[in-house]
Amino acid sequence: MPLAHCRFYHFYFTTIVTTLFAAILNLYTLTCLSYIWVRLLTLTSSLSRCPACFFNLMNLFCELTCSPHQSQFMVATKVNYNFFFPLHPILFALLIHHAVLCCFFTLDVPVSDFTPMNNKTYACTESLEDGSGPCSCQDCAKACGPKPVPPPLPPPWTIFDIDDVIQATYFSFLFIFFFFSWDLVAQLTTPLFLLGNASCCETLGERFENALRTVFSTWGSFCVRHPGLVILVSLTLVVAFSGGLIHMRITTNPVELWSSPTSQARQDKVYFDSHFGPFFRTVQLIITTPINDTTIYSPYFGGSDVPFGAILDKGILHQVLDLQLEIEALVATYEDQNVTLKDICLAPLAPYNDNCTILSVLNYFQNSHSMLDHSIGDDFFIYADYHSHFLYCVSAPASLNDTTLLHDPCLGTFGGPVFPWLALGGYDGTNYNNATALVITFPLNNYLNDSVRLERALAWEKEFIKFMKEFKNPNLTIAFSAERSIEDEIDRESNSDIRTIVISYVIMFIYISLALGHIQSFDRLMVDSKISLGIAGILIVLGSVSASLGIFSYAGIHLTLIVIEVIPFLVLAVGVDNIFIIVQTYQRDERMSHEELHQQIGRILGDVAPSMLLSSLSETVAFFLGALSNMPAVRTFSLFAGLAVFIDFLLQISCFVSLLGLDAKRQEGNRFDIVCCVKLPEVQETKTDGFLFRFFKKVYAPFILKEWVRPIIVSTLVTLCYIAVVLLYYELLHLLWLNLTLCLSIKDSYVLDYFGNMSEYLHTGAPVYFVVKDGLNYSSPEGQNVVCGGVGCNNNSLLQQVYDSIISTFLIFFSTTIAFTPSSWIDDYFDWVKPQSTCCRYYNTTGAFCNASVVNPSCVHCRPMTSAGKQRPVGEDFMRFLPMFLSDNPNVKCGKGGHAAYATAVDLYPDDTGVGATYFMTYHTILKESPDYIDALKMARALAHNISQSMDHEVFAYSVFYVFYEQYLTIAYDTALNLSVSLAAIFVVSTVLLGLEVWSAVLVSLTIAMILVNMFGVMWLWDISLNAVSLVNLVMSCGISVEFCSHIVRAFSISVKKNRVERAEEALAYMGSSVFSGITLTKFGGILILALSKSQIFQVFYFRMYLAIVLLGATHGLIFLPVLLSYIGPSVNKAKVFAAHQRYVGTERERLLNY
16 A cells, blocks of 8 residues: 655665664654654754655654554564664655656555554645645656657758758859860960950949059059158157057957957856856866775675775875865965965854865865864774775765764865765766866855955966976876966967977068069179068058057057957058059069159059059958957957958058058168168169969969969869868867867966866866845745745746756757756745754844854744745745844754855845845756857756746856857857858948959959858867867958959959950969969978977967968969959950050050050
8 A cells, every 4th residue: 555655766775664664673662752753853953844744754764663453463573782874875865856756656565463553644646734835846746747858850841852952062062073174275365455345343443543643653653652651650650659568458368369248158148247246267186096905894794895096095085185275374475464264265154163165085074184183992802993984975965974883974174074976087977986186176256346355266276276286296197277367378389389380480571571572683683682672561561560469559449469460461461462563563663664663653653553442442341240259259350360461551552652662762772771871883784584474474374374284273173172162061169169178278287287187077067046126025935936856836937947957858949958956946946944943043032043053042933834834935924034044053853054165146136125046056967068158058048038938038057268258159050140241241342342343353352252261171180179279260361361362353453454264364474473472482481480389279270271261362362263264254345455455555555565
């Protein structure tokens, strides 16, 4: 017959029944008011979550111990007068921790010669006669409503059972290949001036082109004629703008780097910090030992042998305790004042108990060597020692008496329990004795708006890191970290490779200075070299970067290390390319008979400046639009980069042109470079083409544009792009993985070891808080029922939904990563305030709170022992006793005091008039890899969203790591948006500045898009994750790709050759050589040096990505794009052809190229 209705595991139920019957056989006499009864009454507060279960258990217990009718259903076979409490300590701890008796069980016993006990019992769904409600859903499955069933996932869209993306890319490939094959024959060689009249758009484009040429020619002539004025004004403006650098602030705070102030994670963090205080700072050690010995503990009172890992050897524990005590005794100095651990540590019971919270297994022994050595035994046997105490404490960490012969407490010295999954690592299941690592955590107070106290904490952490770096013990292997460690390592990383970066830039500077000169003969080496001009061009690039940083520093915008590391590389690429184009165009040009030097340079600038404007303006607009990103690192980079590129362009068409005029006069006067006072005698100068130009013109361009080579190039590069698209589609999640040890550590960093140990040994996830925002009325039954998890609470309450998500496979569409049911201040408050408990009392004379440990006749229970008194407090009663609960320290007589656990969990209104925001804390499951953290964030938010909908009140999930990983929830969208906006900006600017030639702009955008797609393929091959750093590099690669493409396309568009192939060959020969020498060779040497970097972030995100940017840019800009233009390049602008012939008719320039 059913004797009770309970929901618990069969093993524990068997233990309960067995121990109860054992109690009967050992306590045959009437002992209802004995020690057993007193100890069982301590279950009241826990089992009160299920009144029917508690009634059934107590009814059964009393019948088996005190019933006058025992002889009808019991026979005593043995009498034992030893007096003991029968419940196993592990079981007792579990019962205390959670209401557990809520399922059906049946005892089948022989009934011959017996009258079975037939007392009334209650189902867990029934209310009691005293008005107590049915059990909660968490304790009684039958009291729960139906669980939501997730709908099936939608099937993928396919065509003929083939994935849609594969189909789309495959058909695109076929289309492109067919389109190229269709135009294998070049255009007719009819002279272009016989092709008919120009269209309206062509005429408009030519007029725009002519206007740009006229403006830049006039300006270039002015700069050459007035070099002093132009240089002085340029220098003055650069210095004035750079003056803002005195206000420069560099952001190294990881939160500021990776999380936008408007993002959900940042807003949640701000809300949490403002209502409950910031999340505590963490100092943590993970300790292992090289010793591999395993000891066997054999309990004296019977039981199986228990193996203990080497890290739990008592000698090792003593050494660890010595280390822990040394850390506690560390003294730091801040502003001539000593800072100790007690000054900054988390002490939840202060001021009654000022001991620091230390989550360590040594706290099971009260952080005492004598307690660790405590044992009970004689000359022959040891009955109890640290082994038995450890085994008890990992099962009941909140116990004040281990019930072994030691009778030592397990509760930590700080007044709270140390859960084994927080203090041990490397064990299997719940076999904590098999642990291979000890985890010691020192939570420190964090400070929101108190910089002085925060600096004191930082000073102590610095002293801790210094101490741990110097600590040596051959028996201990220690990985450690402090809250400031990551930020410190970012700073150290930024300084560790300064030498490598400097060497990289020096190599690029030397190349630029030497490559600009076109040496006619060895005798004219010092005359024809342009070292001083190259140095001036480099200084102009650096000046533009400095001016950009200064302007935004004036505006109060903080810099990031990404800006400092990336922007010089970007602006140097753009600036050097333009420098080479100007100088090499001048070197290849022949001055007309009626021209002076300023007119020649003005004409040259009029020819090349529109191309420079096209690339620079495209990049500037693309970068400024990239500043619309919510990601701080990307937004800051885009702002600084856009302005730096534009300033560089302005300085190049002004200051550099003036310097070029001065250098040209020096060269024409046969004066030495650098040493201008030395002059060679006058000789007849014979101009020759440079080697690189001759190679491009005579060998390279004709070869790649051969009829049989072009299809191979197109098919190869389109196939590579197709493969990259497939990889991007199927391996996108792979790109989203962020390895923090890779991104934030240097090879010799102690943080690298810590991250490795953390992934290997830790057995619990980060704390997670479900925050209920202000506005919920907790004084009303309706408000209470939507959050609580006990008797009478809603089946879809906050606590119940979190519980369901743990035991269920799905929650609507998602599984969850929550490990435990949250600690519930409201349920513990209801248990604390009940009249059956000894917790809630007050002085009847003053109304002040009276702690349960106080013995005073004037202390009376808060609520009467009546049916109404047993109900939950509502209205004024709720707020009357809640402040008492939140100030009550737990003790032996009342373990439900809320001061330690919930003092910060409830944000009370002023004067305790109401409850504002509250939180319910639990833990995530084990999170080791980045995908684990990302999934934990997504699932917690999905759960919080579901709770908010059912409560009709906003609830959000918050954990300290959310601000770092939130970017990965939107990184794919942010990447697509930034790159799409950049491509759109490049398309629009190219369309306008190419004289409304839409098709030319399409080809530029298409080639840049292919470069970006192939960049993703390279990222997959080289294990480069998609994050803020790589996104910045992708945006930068979009800008640099413009340099590789736009100059070639513009040269093609203004060419007057007969057909597309010849036009492509001409553009590649004249402009391709400058692009190759200006960007590719300049960057290649500097990038190779970055491979020597010690920093992982430089090797991966800079060396690999920069190398890929340059190689892919050169491949597509100097190989694919000319071939593409030879097939489907834009038709010649007839208006430009007629204008060119009219402009040069009757001059020696008529037969020359229009550059």
